[in-house]
Amino acid sequence: xxxxxxxxxYGSAGVAVAxxxxxxxxxxxxxLIDDGEPGGGLCILRGCMPSKAVLSxxxxxxxxxxxxxxxxxxEVDLSSVVETKDEQVxxxxxxxRGAVHDLAEHEDVELIHETARFTGPHTLAVDDREIEADYxxxxxxxxxxxxxxxxxxxxxxTGSAEVLDATDFPDSGIxxxxxxxxxxxxxxxxxxxxMELTVIEHDDRxxxxxxxxxxxxxxxxxxxxxxxxxxxxxxxRSVEPTAEGGVRMELERDxxxxxxxxxxxxxxTGRKPNLDGLGIENTDLSPEAGWVEDTxxxxxxxxxxxxxxxxxxxxxxxxxxxxxxxxxxxxxxxxAGRDLEPYENVHHHVIFSGLGVYPFAxxxxxxxxxxxxxxxxxxxxxxxxxxxxxxxxxxxxxxxTLVVAQDGTVLGYQGLHHHADSMAKTMQIVVELGxxxxxxxxxxxxxxxxxxLDGLFREASAEVDE
Numbered sequence: 001x002x003x004x005x006x007x008x009x010y011g012s013a014g015v016a017v018a019x020x021x022x023x024x025x026x027x028x029x030x031x032l033i034d035d036g037e038p039g040g041g042l043c044i045l046r047g048c049m050p051s052k053a054v055l056s057x058x059x060x061x062x063x064x065x066x067x068x069x070x071x072x073x074x075e076v077d078l079s080s081v082v083e084t085k086d087e088q089v090x091x092x093x094x095x096x097r098g099a100v101h102d103l104a105e106h107e108d109v110e111l112i113h114e115t116a117r118f119t120g121p122h123t124l125a126v127d128d129r130e131i132e133a134d135y136x137x138x139x140x141x142x143x144x145x146x147x148x149x150x151x152x153x154x155x156x157x158t159g160s161a162e163v164l165d166a167t168d169f170p171d172s173g174i175x176x177x178x179x180x181x182x183x184x185x186x187x188x189x190x191x192x193x194x195m196e197l198t199v200i201e202h203d204d205r206x207x208x209x210x211x212x213x214x215x216x217x218x219x220x221x222x223x224x225x226x227x228x229x230x231x232x233x234x235x236x237r238s239v240e241p242t243a244e245g246g247v248r249m250e251l252e253r254d255x256x257x258x259x260x261x262x263x264x265x266x267x268x269t270g271r272k273p274n275l276d277g278l279g280i281e282n283t284d285l286s287p288e289a290g291w292v293e294d295t296x297x298x299x300x301x302x303x304x305x306x307x308x309x310x311x312x313x314x315x316x317x318x319x320x321x322x323x324x325x326x327x328x329x330x331x332x333x334x335x336a337g338r339d340l341e342p343y344e345n346v347h348h349h350v351i352f353s354g355l356g357v358y359p360f361a362x363x364x365x366x367x368x369x370x371x372x373x374x375x376x377x378x379x380x381x382x383x384x385x386x387x388x389x390x391x392x393x394x395x396x397x398x399x400x401t402l403v404v405a406q407d408g409t410v411l412g413y414q415g416l417h418h419h420a421d422s423m424a425k426t427m428q429i430v431v432e433l434g435x436x437x438x439x440x441x442x443x444x445x446x447x448x449x450x451x452x453l454d455g456l457f458r459e460a461s462a463e464v465d466e
Contacts (some may be wrong), residue, residue, distance in 0.1 A: 001027040001108070002335045005124055005133035007116045007140055007278070009100055010034040011041035012317050013308030014139035016410045017331075022103050024332060029108045029129055032100060035115040039100075040093025042141045042309065043317045045162045048086025049092055052331060052352065053085035054164055058087070058192040059355040065191075066225070067394050078118060078167045085164065095349040101240075118279035121301055135331050137305045139324070140278065142271035142309035147176065154246050157345060160185055169193035170263035174249055176236060177268035178206045183218065183360075186192040190226045191355060198260055199230045200251065209349070211366060213381070214416050221354055221397055239265060273310040294342035297325035299332075307332060314351065346432050347412075350421045358398055363425040364412030364431035367403050377411060378404045380459040382452055384417040389448045393418065402456035408464040409438040413456075419449055420435040426450070437461050 004021055008014040009032035021028045021400065036045075043049060057076050065073045094333055104111035114127045144159045146152065158166075160181050171194075175186055189195045197223075205215025222228045233375045236255040242248050245246045247265040251258055275287055282299045285291065291299050294313040298304040305327040308320035326343040333340050347369075351360040370377040384390045384398035398417030403409050413427040438461045 002013075002027050002135065003029040003133045004135045004137060004331060005031040005116075005122075005131055006137045007033050007124065008138065008308070008310070009111065010036045010039040010096060011141050011177050011320070012043055012309060013141075013320035013324040013327075013456075015041070015096065016321045017139065017305075017307060017328045018100065018103055018109075020325055021331065022106050022109055022327030023330070026332060026336075027108070028332075030103075030110070031133065032104065032107075032109065032111045032401060033116045034100075034111075034113065035128055038090070038093055038097070039380050040089075040096045040112070044096055045089060045149060045284060046164065048317055049161075049456070050085050050089050050164045052063070052356070053088055054081055055184060055188055055352055055356050058188045059357050062187070062191050062225075062355050062357060063394070069394075074089065078192065081192070082167050089114070113379050115277070117277065118282045120284045122303060134335070135305065137327060137331070138278070138304065138306045138310055139308050139320075140274045140310045140411045142315055143274040143276070144267070145270045145272040146267055147236070147269050151240045154240050155265055157265045159267055163189065163266070166193075169195050170246075172196040172246075172262040173198070173262060173264045173266050174247060174262045175199040175266045175268060177266075177270060179270055180267070180351045181244045181270070182268035183351050185205070185266075186228060187222065187226050187353075189266070190228055197261075198262065199228060199251075200234050200236055201230055203233045204232055204237060207351070207360060208282075209362060209366070210360065210414050210416075211368070211401060212270065214360065214414060217399060217416055218353060225354075227394075234348045239282070239359065251411050260372070269310065271315060273312055275310065279391070280305065294344070295330050295340040296323050296343055297330065302334060318348075323369070346428065348424065348428050350424055352421065353416070354397075354423070357395060358416060359396060359419060359421040360414075360416045361416045361420040361427075362412070363424055363427045365403050365412075366401075366412055366414060370403055370405075370411050375405050375411060378406065378460060378463045380404075380456055382455050382459075384452065387449075387452050387455070389451060390415055390418060400456060402437070402453075402460050404437045404460045404464060405460050407465070408438050409434050410437050410440075410460075415452075417452065423450055423453060426453070438464060 006014050032237045043075045059196045101304050104158045116124045118124045119125045207215045237250040239249045246259045246263045307323040307327045309315040330340040349362050353360050367379040381401040385396045395418035402413040403412040410430050
């Protein structure tokens with residue numbers, strides 16, 4: 001019997017591994033370990049689920065405020081927002097825990113609600129026990145990455161988790177970090193929190209995974225529609241508290257040193273693998289760039305697998321689950337002496353920018369990444385304002401891009417417009433199946449919002465035929 005210990009069994013990646021191995025036809029003994037309280041995984045407790053709950057409240061206000069057909073601007077009741085969010089999240093987390101607890105009812109499956117620490121390569125100290133396994137799966141997720149900036153220890157920065165729980169906000173804020181977390185939460189602070197914000201952007205524009213027009217559109221949208229000040233090509237130098245209890249930041253921008261002040265500092269500066277206290281020093285593992293192979297196997301130990309945020313590959317829920325399924329398959333393959341299969345996926349990523357009213361979606365290649373992969377791509381784009389349906393729905397901002405190969409194979413899609421997140425699934429299927437753009441339907445259908453896709457299909461088909 002193969003004994004597998006999973007550290008982080010409540011998270012999305014850990015659950016995927018556990019479910020797959022519990023259902024495996026061969027004999028597997030499972031030890032599921034998680035000290036989460038209440039337990040449920042980052043996405044459910046502090047990530048995509050609670051963030052969507054609060055963003056939606058801000059989105060309703062934003063759309064009402066921008067609709068001239070409506071009179072008056074509603075106020076967001078932050079206490080109600082947080083109370084509703086908490087009720088929903090606790091329900092989702094309870095469902096997740098229930099699934100794990102059901103697994104623990106299986107023969108040869110044990111769930112331990114304690115903290116685990118490595119004492120050897122495959123040996124874990126859990127409470128007053130020592131567990132030795134044939135394989136260990138690390139699925140401990142990620143934690144907030146606070147920059148090591150001079151003065152940071154003297155101020156009290158606010159991270160994303162605190163924003164999701166806040167029932168009041170100060171008048172002004174400085175935001176460090178304008179990646180996907182910042183892109184989602186900055187409009188919420190402005191719209192629902194009523195804050196005056198200054199955002200530090202290190203480069204010319206945000207959204208570096210997309211063509212430049214997308215980052216430029218975000219800048220225009222956030223500045224004009226949300227009233228957010230975004231300082232591009234700026235770098236933080238230091239922070240310090242003010243006498244009034246706020247924060248003062250010194251930064252360098254376009255070669256000049258500037259000082260700005262606000263009531264609160266927000267750190268939306270990404271996340272890092274959650275390995276603190278795990279006793280990694282007692283293993284053969286060296287957590288650094290490239291420490292986890294595409295098979296989800298640790299580079300330095302073939303009997304340790306690392307899945308989800310903790311491996312640093314791609315911190316997204318659906319990726320974590322897919323990695324978990326592949327890791328389970330590869331644990332069994334390794335135990336049987338078979339070749340392991342790498343986890344491969346078409347890039348698919350959605351950012352709920354603009355409070356989710358103007359989400360960004362990317363599926364597959366951009367034109368640049370297609371060229372890097374050896375293609376000679378055809379790239380066509382459309383503005384959302386070119387389609388009447390976006391105008392009548394009062395969401396006229398945005399654009400979309402289709403990338404195809406010279407033979408017509410659809411390589412990628414990027415969209416920054418209303419319901420781009422919903423269209424992402426359709427385009428994921430198109431890209432993953434490698435469909436020819438000339439064979440995609442070009443017909444009137446209801447609802448009409450996806451006609452932006454039809455326009456892209458027609459333009460790309462014409463260029464391929466030429």
